[in-house]
Amino acid sequence: MILSPEDTLYAYGKINEAYGSINRIDDFFRMKKLERIKEIPPTLFGMSHEDDLFQDFSMHPEDMNFRIVQPDHSTFNTLLEMTASFTYEEAPGKEMKLMIQETTTGTAVGFIKLGSPIINSKPRNEYLGGTPDLTIFNKRAIMGFIIVPTQPFGFNYLGGKLLSLICCSHEVREMLNKKYDTEMCLFETTSLYGNIKGTSQYDGLKPYLRYRGDTESKFLLTLPDFIYHDLNKWFTERNDGPLIHKGASSRKLKIQTKMISIIKNSLKEYYPDLHTEFVSFIKSKQDVTTQKRFYMSDYGYENVKDVLLGKTETLIPNKQNFDKFYLDNMVQWWKRKASNRYKKLTDEKSVRTELEVWNANTMNTIDIIR
Numbered sequence: 001m002i003l004s005p006e007d008t009l010y011a012y013g014k015i016n017e018a019y020g021s022i023n024r025i026d027d028f029f030r031m032k033k034l035e036r037i038k039e040i041p042p043t044l045f046g047m048s049h050e051d052d053l054f055q056d057f058s059m060h061p062e063d064m065n066f067r068i069v070q071p072d073h074s075t076f077n078t079l080l081e082m083t084a085s086f087t088y089e090e091a092p093g094k095e096m097k098l099m100i101q102e103t104t105t106g107t108a109v110g111f112i113k114l115g116s117p118i119i120n121s122k123p124r125n126e127y128l129g130g131t132p133d134l135t136i137f138n139k140r141a142i143m144g145f146i147i148v149p150t151q152p153f154g155f156n157y158l159g160g161k162l163l164s165l166i167c168c169s170h171e172v173r174e175m176l177n178k179k180y181d182t183e184m185c186l187f188e189t190t191s192l193y194g195n196i197k198g199t200s201q202y203d204g205l206k207p208y209l210r211y212r213g214d215t216e217s218k219f220l221l222t223l224p225d226f227i228y229h230d231l232n233k234w235f236t237e238r239n240d241g242p243l244i245h246k247g248a249s250s251r252k253l254k255i256q257t258k259m260i261s262i263i264k265n266s267l268k269e270y271y272p273d274l275h276t277e278f279v280s281f282i283k284s285k286q287d288v289t290t291q292k293r294f295y296m297s298d299y300g301y302e303n304v305k306d307v308l309l310g311k312t313e314t315l316i317p318n319k320q321n322f323d324k325f326y327l328d329n330m331v332q333w334w335k336r337k338a339s340n341r342y343k344k345l346t347d348e349k350s351v352r353t354e355l356e357v358w359n360a361n362t363m364n365t366i367d368i369i370r
Contacts, residue, residue, distance in 0.1 A: 123213035160201030
């Protein structure tokens with residue numbers, strides 16, 4: 001497909017408009033966040049979504065207990081948008097949304113979304129010593145796409161580490177086993193901000209979660225929704241049909257890639273100088289993405305590699321570590337770490353006491369990377 005000269009310049013301008021102000025990954029997150037907070041539904045008079053979030057920052061970690069809740073879709077999405085600095089896209093495959101509540105207050109301290117792992121990963125393949133059988137792997141592995149504490153619960157109490165531990169717990173694994181009629185043996189996740197932030201909430205969690213290397217990351221960030229939908233409709237009209245068939249996996253990314261390819265080819269046809277400039281522009285925006293730190297958990301089994309490579313179907317618990325992955329044991333481990341953190345902040349008079357939520361009034365007062 002080659003556009004007309006006029007249409008070529010229009011589409012070229014829309015892509016430049018979308019990516020022109022993005023020079024770092026946090027620029028992208030802030031732009032997407034502005035777009036999404038407008039969709040948070042209003043509350044009834046006298047009620048607030050904030051009331052559902054943990055706010056008792058005088059509570060000591062030793063006095064806390066937690067439960068895992070599966071909220072309805074609307075509640076999860078609304079509270080997550082208020083809490084997380086990033087936005088997320090729905091994806092095909094497995095999905096489990098969890099809200100972690102502190103039981104005394106009955107309020108949320110964080111949110112978890114688990115789903116089907118990405119198809120290919122260099123750190124994973126290096127750990128396994130080869131590419132796994134995807135039929136086996138997709139049945140027995142899960143990925144953490146959202147693991148985000150409310151703030152300042154995360155800051156005051158190492159909340160991100162608590163949520164990370166919960167993801168690796170036998171209790172969550174059994175929830176997945178029951179839902180998908182399987183026997184999960186591998187959990188994996190990546191750091192959100194890649195190599196622009198030196199540390200991650202997943203560090204320091206051995207034996208529960210271990211760093212396995214950095215991903216390879218050279219891709220173009222997704223277009224803002226309002227530009228993507230307008231451009232997709234515009235291209236569909238000129239193509240007399242969709243650019244990518246409706247059943248395709250990763251359809252949004254494939255449509256975006258196709259649109260940019262058409263623009264490149266059309267610029268090459270009519271405007272060679274602009275084509276050269278556009279190719280360089282797109283490459284510079286791919287450089288915005290960063291390598292991400294990759295982490296894995298074997299839930300305390302000792303032969304996960306053999307299972308995922310198809311050498312055996314029987315999992316063998318590691319006698320030294322398996323019981324450590326029960327939630328009660330993990331929470332006790334966290335309480336020791338969180339108590340030290342809370343004492344240090346208390347001694348320094350640095351405990352944060354104001355709930356941090358995203359809305360139009362706080363967009364420029366909360367750090368995107370935190």
